[in-house]
Amino acid sequence: MAVDVSQMRKGLLEFCVMAQLEGEARYGYELVQRLGEVDGMLTSEGTIYPLLARLHREGLVAIERRPTTSAGPPRKYYRLSATGHRALSSFRREWATLRTAIDRTLGGAR
Amino acid sequence: MSAPHATAIIEGYLARLDLGLVGSDPQRRRELVEDVRGHIADARAALVDETDQDLLAICDRLGEPGELAREVGSASAVAQQASAPYVWSWLEISAIALTVMAWPVGAILVLLSRVWTRREKVIATAIGAVTFAMGFPLSAPFIGPVLGTLVPSLGGAAPLFVGTLGSLPLVAAAYLAYRLTRTTAPGVRLA
DSSP states (O other), X not given: OOOOOHHHHHHHHHHHHHHXXXXXXXXXXXXXXXXXXXXXXOSSGGGXXXXXXXXXXXXSEEEEEEOOSSSSOOEEEEEEOHHHHHHHHHHHHHHHHHHHHHHHHHHHHO | OOOTTHHHHHHHHHHHHHHHTTTSOHHHHHHHHHXXXXXXXXXXXXXXXXXXXXXXXXXXXXXXXXXXXXXXXXHHHHHHHHHSBOOOOHHHHHHHHHHHHSHHHHHHHHHHOSSSOHHHHHHXXXXXXXXXXXXXXXXXXXXXXXXXXXXXXXXXXXXXXXXXXXXXXXXXXXXXXXXXXXXXXXXXXXX
16 A cells, blocks of 8 residues: 655644744745755645745744845745744654654554 | 746746636735745756756746645635634524524524534523423423422512523523624634
C-alpha cells in the first residue's frame, strides 16, 4: 500500500516555516531556499505564499517591507510574532510527545 | 541579459495564476500574484545568464498555477465559513415560537439546531420544562402536593409566583433569541 504523506507534510509545513522565521526575518524566496535544503519538505515552491498569507492573517507572522538593492519594489520580510512564538513552542512540546509515542508504537509493531 | 522569451514565459505564468484566482478575495488574489512575481524576480537575480529553460524551470518549481490558486481558494473558503455570522433560518425562529406555544415541539427543534451550544440548549429546555411539567397530568402527583402547600403559604405573592412559573417558556424563548443574536455558526479551522 502506497503511503500518501502529502497531507501530513502540509499540516506540518506551517510549523517548519514558523521555525525558519524564529531567529530572523526572511523573505519568501530565501525561505523557499532554506526549506528546499530539506528533501521533500516543499513539493511546490509557490504554495509557500498562500501559507505565509494565512499565517499573517492569523497573526502568527508579521510582515515588514524593506527596500531591495535593485530598482524593484520593496521586499516583503516575514518574522515570527509573539503569538507565533507561543504557537511554535506549544507545537514543539506536542510534537516531542507525539514523535515519542509514534516511534514507540511503530517500533513495537515490528 | 534577459532570456529571449522572458516576458512571455513569466507573464504567461502569472496570467494563468491570476485566472485561476478568479472568484477569490481580490486583495488576496492581487497579493499572491505580486508575491509570486517577486519570487520570480529573486530567482532570476540569482541566475548568471538566464535562458528560457531557466525561467521555465523557475515556473515549474513554483508549481501549477491552478494548484496555487486552489491553496488560496480552500483557505479562503474555510476562513469565510469560520468567520461568517450565522444567518437565521426558519428552524431557529420556529424553535423559539414553539418554545412558548408548544413547548415539547419547540424543545425538539432547539435540540435539532446547530446554532445553540449544548449548554444553551440544556438551560432553555430546563426553563421551559418547569412550566410544561406543571400542566402535565403525569407530573401532577409530584408537583401538585408541593404547589398545593407552597402557594397558599405565599399569601398575596401567590399570583406573582404562579404567574412567574407560567411565563417561564417566555423566559426560555427570550434567552434563546438573545443567544441567537450573539451566536455564530461553528467554524472549521484549516489544519
